[in-house]
Amino acid sequence: MSAYKYMSQVWKRPSASYVEEFMRDAAIRWRGEPTIHRVERPTRLDRARSLGYRAKQGFVVVRVRIRKGGARKPRARSGRRQKAMGVVKYTRAISLKEIAQARVARKFPNLRVLNAYWVWEDGKSTWFETVLIDPNHPAAKGRI
Secondary structure (H helix, E strand, O other), X not given: OOXXXXXXXXXXOHHHOOHHHHHHHHHHHHHOOOOEEEEOOOOOHHHHHHOOOOOOOOEEEEEEEEEOOOEOOOOOOOOOOHHHOOOOOEOOOOOHHHHHHHHHHHHOOOXXXXXXXXXXXXXXXXXXXXXXXXXXXXXXXXXX
């Protein structure tokens, strides 16, 4: 088996391997970082490479923190019954991963989003890493 196969097996069951302990410590550091944070190397190299990442110029990896839970809807200003207010139990129309990709695309308008993958979650947040590519860089020209 290749090294990437071993990496993917470890991530399938984090509690049975060293990953859970490592990621708990990492999540403590990540909570202090900005919501959208560019990282030098992907946390899950096997997953990033399967989505198109290469360790060369023109490829960027960004970690995004998304708040977990249902969507919050603004409370109605005019009078209504509480039952008809429609503030809680409001389901998002798109997934957290899509929200993460959209936020990164807004933050880095000159780069194109290739894909994103789940990294870790705690009780409050979920972290995704998004793979971006520079369409104007000569080293990444044929990848889009």
